[in-house]
Amino acid sequence: MRFWGWGEDAHAGAPPAHGIAWLEARLGASLTAETPPVALEDVRLPASALDDADAAALAQAAGGADAVRTDHAARVLRSAGKGYPDLVRLRAGNADPAPDAVVSPGGREQVAAVLRTCAQRGIAVVPFGGGTSVVGGVEPLREGFRAVVSLDLGGLSRLLELDARSGLARVEAGLRGPELEHLLRARGHTLGHYPQSFEYASVGGWVATRSAGQASTGYGRIDELVRGARLVAPAGELDLPAVPASAAGPDLRELVVGSEGVLGVLTDVTLEVRPRPAAGRYEGWMLPSFAAGCEAFRALAQEDAAPDVARLSDEAETEMSLSLAGLPSAVRAGLDRYLGWRGAAGGSAVITGWEGTADDVRARRARTAAVLRRFGAAPLGRGPGRAWAKGRFHAPYLRDDLLGRGVLAETLETATTWANLARLYREVGDALRRSAPFVACHVSHVYASGASLYFTFLAGQDAEDPIGQWRRVKHEACTAIVAAGGTITHHHAVGRDHAAYLAAEAGVLGVDALRSVKERLDPAGIMNPGKLLA
Amino acid sequence: MRFWGWGEDAHAGAPPAHGIAWLEARLGASLTAETPPVALEDVRLPASALDDADAAALAQAAGGADAVRTDHAARVLRSAGKGYPDLVRLRAGNADPAPDAVVSPGGREQVAAVLRTCAQRGIAVVPFGGGTSVVGGVEPLREGFRAVVSLDLGGLSRLLELDARSGLARVEAGLRGPELEHLLRARGHTLGHYPQSFEYASVGGWVATRSAGQASTGYGRIDELVRGARLVAPAGELDLPAVPASAAGPDLRELVVGSEGVLGVLTDVTLEVRPRPAAGRYEGWMLPSFAAGCEAFRALAQEDAAPDVARLSDEAETEMSLSLAGLPSAVRAGLDRYLGWRGAAGGSAVITGWEGTADDVRARRARTAAVLRRFGAAPLGRGPGRAWAKGRFHAPYLRDDLLGRGVLAETLETATTWANLARLYREVGDALRRSAPFVACHVSHVYASGASLYFTFLAGQDAEDPIGQWRRVKHEACTAIVAAGGTITHHHAVGRDHAAYLAAEAGVLGVDALRSVKERLDPAGIMNPGKLLA
Secondary structure, eight states: OTTTSSGGGGGGOOOHHHHHHHHHHHHHHHOOOEEEEEEOOOOBBOOOOHHHHHHHHHHHHHHGGEEEEEOOOHHHTSSSSHHHHHHHHHTTOOOOOOOOOOOOSSSSSHHHHHHHHHHHHHHHEEEEEEOOSSSSSTTTOTTTSSSEEEGHHHHHHHOEEEEEEEOOOOOOOOHHHHHHHHHHHHTTTOOOOTTTTTTBHHHHHHHHOOOOTTTHHHHHOHHHHHHEEEETTTEEEEEEOOOOOOOOOOTTTTTTTTTTTTEEEEEEEEEEOOEESSEEEEEEEEEEEEEHHHHHHHHHHHOOOOOOOOEEOOOHHHHHHHHHHOOOOHHHHHHHHHHTTTTTTTTTEEEEEEEEEEHHHHHHHHHHHHHHHTTTEEEEEHHHHHHHHTTTTTHHHHHHHHHHHHHEEEEEEEEHHHHHHHHHHHHHHHHHTTOEEEEEEEEBBSSSSSEEEEEEEEEEESSSSSSHHHHHHHHHHHHHHHHTTOOSSSSOOOOOGOOOOOOOOHHHHHHHHHHHHHHHHHHOOSSSTTTTTT | OOOTSOGGGGGOOOOOHHOOOOHHHHHHHHOOOOOOOOOGGGGGGGOOOOOHHHHHHHHHTTTTTEEOOOOHHHHHHHHHEEESSHHHHHHTTTOOOOEEEEEESSSSSHHHHHHHHHHHEEEEEEEEEEEOSSSSTOOOTTTTTTEEEEEEEEGOOOOOEEEEETTTTEEETBHHHHHHHHHHHHEEOOOOOOOOOTTBBBHHHHHHHHHOOTTTTHHHHHHHHEEEEEEEEETTEEEEEOOOOOOOOSHHHHHTTTOOTTTTTEEEHHHEOOOOOOOEEEEEEEOOOOOHHHHHHHHHHHHHOOOOOOEEEEEHHHHHHHHHHHHHHHHHHHHHHHHHHTTTTTTTEEEEEEEEHHHHHHHHHHHHHHHHHHHTTEEHHHHHHHHHHHTTOOOHHHHHHHHHHEEEEEEEEEEEEEEHHHHHHHHHHHHHHHOEEEEEEEEEOSSSSSSEEEEEEEEEEOOOOOEEEEEHHHHHHHHHHTTOOOOOOSSOOEEETTTHHHHHOOOHHHHHHHHHHHHHHHOTTBBBBSSSSS
C-alpha cells in the first residue's frame, strides 16, 4: 500500500475534469493545484527506542532475527492507519508516532511468546493486520510505555480447516480479503464479506472491529458470521469453540469480537461460509426522495425482502454520483426526462444486489422489486449496478486525490432505529453543514429494527491546522450522533477517534466492566493502549 | 404453580392406561403405585435467618411492609425451580434451602435499593421471575452469606413502550409469556418466543438464561431478539440502548444476556417484535430414519428453507409419541401400512410449523416440503401438527406424573455443528443408556452451522437415593457432552447443575474474565451465589 494514502498507484486515478469542476462549484474553491506527498525516504522518523537486548529478546520470541524489523520503510508503513489525520500527517512527511520495531511472528506460539516478552519488558503492542483502520486503531501510541511495537500478523495467513458440512471455515487472522475468498472459492464457498477495505484488510481486523461489508445486509455482519475464536492474551489463551448456539452463560465470543486489540491478539477465527454463488445481479433504481427511500428500505427489511446489497443515497449523494460519473449531456438529459416522467427527478439513487443460485436471485429480486415499486421506484437497470460493482472499493482513492488538492474529504457512520432515523440524519447533517459546504449520506445496511447512515463531507482544507480543523468537525458530528441517540460507530470501530464517546453509549459502568476484563487478560496493560477503553 | 411440580392442577392429567402399559414394558417395572406429594402445610422449612432490622430495612428499600414476605407458602414456593432434584426434594416435604424472605420490589428504583441494602447487610439475592429453571438457577443458596432473599420480579410487569415503526418493544422483566403476548397481540405484534415454560416463565428469565423457544428456528433465540437491556447491579446500572447494530467495542448486551442473575437484575429489555401472524400451519411428516432426518434438517437450514418450528424425533421418541398418543389399533395399523409403502416405517417423526401472512406461509411451506420430500419424507398432514400444538407446553405434567410413579424422567440438551452431530447423538445416548433403559432424542433448533439435541431418558427411581442417582446420570451425560464437543447447554442455561462444566467450554481464563466483570458489578458477591460462575 502507498504509505501516504489508500491502495496502490496502479488502481488510482484522478477524477474527471467535469467532476473537478462540479466539486469546485460546490466548495467555492479552485482544486487544480496539487500538493504531492513527500517521498518515502524523506519521511521524518523518531529513533527507535529499542535497545539490542530488546531486539534480541523479541527476535527469539518471534522466531528469528528476520521477524524483527526496524528499517525506515517497515516503520513508516506501520506508523498509522488510513484515516484523514493519519494521511495529512504522513503526506507532510511526519511519521511520529511510529513503532520502534515491526515484529512478525510466524504463528500462534510466537504471538504468545512476543506478548510475554513485551509484558516483561514494558513494551506496548499494537496488533496490525491490514492497517486500514480509519479511526486510529493502529496508531502506535506509547501511553507511558518506554517503547511500542507493531505486531504484524501477515505470517498467520492459512485456511486451517474447511468443514463443508457445517459451513464453517477456520482461518488465521492475518489472511486478507482477496486471499481468503480465493481459498474459499477454490473449494466452492464464500464468506461474502466485502467492506470497502476488502482488498487490504485482514480477517482478524474485521473481527476485532465488528466490520460490516457491502453485502452484509444479506450475508450478515462479521459479528454474525463468527462462530469460534481464539484470542492470545498476555495472561493466556481464550479458545472459544464453534458451536451453532449455546445457553452457557454470557457469550464470550462477543467479548473478543470488537475488542480492537486491547485484550489480546486474535490468531484464528471460525467463520460461517456459504456455497459460492452461481449468479449475481446488481442494479439501480431511483426513489422520489431519501425519505421515501428510507420507508422503502424499512419495508424491505421488515418484510424479509431485502437484497444482499442495499444502498440508498440521499439526494446530495445521488447528485454527486451522477455529476462525477461523467454521463454525456444528452444521456443525462434523457435520464432526467425519464425520472421526471416517473416522478423521481432529483430523487434518491438505490443500488440493489443479490447473489446465490440463479433461481434464488430471480425469486429474491422479484420480492425486492415489488416492494421498491410500491414506494415509487423507477428502475434504472443493470448499468448503475455494474458501475457500482466496478468501483465498489475505489472511493478512498478519490478522497486521497482530493486531499492532494486541499480538500478535507471525510466519512463517518452511525446507526439507529427506524423511528429515530430521520432525526439522526437531520441532526448529524446539520452539525456537519456548520463546517462543510457539501454533506451527503447513504444507508448501506438495513436491519429489522433500523439502519446505518454513512455521511461523506467535503470542505476546503485549513492549511494552517488541518488536523485541528478535522478534530473540530469530528467532535461536532460525534456530539450530534450521541445527542440524537445513534451509535458512535456502525462499522468503523472505536479506535482512538471514538474512544471519548464510548461511555455515552456503553455507560461508565459498562466501560468499567470491559476494563476489568482487560485487567484480567492484560495485567500490564500493554495491548493497544490509548484505543477503545482509553 | 404447584409447589411440588409443574403448572396447575387444572391442566394436569394422567397418561392413558395404554401409555402406562407401554412405559411399564420399557422400564420393566410396575407404574401403578402413586406416591402423592406432601401437602404444602406439611413442608419442612428452616426458620428465617432475617432479624427485625433486616426486615425493616428490606421493607423500606422495596417500598413497604407488604413487599417483604416470610410466610410459609411464599418461602416454599420460591425455594426451588422445576428441575428433577428440586421436585424430588419438595414432593418429600423438604424445602431446605429456602429463602429467608421473599422481597417484591415495585419498580426499578426499589430493585436498586434492595440490592444496596442486601450488599450492606451481607444478604445474598436470588432473582426470581417465573421460577421455572430446570438447572437449579433459582435455588436459594447461601454460599457463606448469613441470609438469602428471593427477589420476586412479579411487580415489574409493564409493556413500557412499543415502537411499531422499528418493531421494538421495551418490556419489564417480570412479565410472563402469556401476558406479554396478550399485550403485544392487542397492538398487532408478536414476539414469537414459546419455550416449553412459556405459560409461567418471565421475560427477564428468558434473557438471563439465553432461552430458545419452540419457534426460535424461525423467530430467533431470545439472545437474537434482545436489542437493548437494563441491568441493575449492586455497583450501579448498565443501561444499554437499543441500536440495530454497532461496532462500538465488545457488545455489552451479550454480557447481560445469559448472566443468570450473577451480575445484577435485568429490569427491562427491548425486544424485536413482528407483526402478529395472520396465518399458521403445523403438520407432521415421517422420515425414513433419524439420520435421514438430520440430513434433511441440515438442508433446510442451509438452503434457507427452514420452517419456524422444526422438530425431528429420533426413532425411539417417535415410537414413544405414537404409543402414548393412544391411536385406535386399526388407525395405527393403517398408519404403519402407509409408512411401509412410503419407506418410512419405524422412522423419525417431524413436526413443521410456519407463521406469517397466508401467502408467506404458503410459499415457505412449499420450500420446506420440497426439501423434505428430497429426503424421503412421507406427509402425515395437519393432524400430528394440531396434536403437537395442543400439547406443546404439557410435557412437564407427564414428567411429574411419572415421578409420582417412581420414575426418574429427565431431559437434557446440547448443540453442535452438523459435522459433529451424529457423534454427539451417539455418545450422549450411550452414556445415558448405561443408566436408563429408555433414551430418546429430538432436534428442535436448526442453524446454518449445526443443530440442538434434546434428550429424554427414563429409569426406575432409586428410592433410597433418588438425587444421588440423578446426579450420577447427569454427570455421565455432561461428561459425554463435553468429551464429544457439544455445548453443555443449548437453552436450559448453566445455573447450579452445569456450573462445573462451564470451564470445559469457556476455558478457565474465560470464566475468570466473567468473574472479573462480576467483581466490578457485584463487589460483595451477593448476586445469585453458587450459580453459573460457582
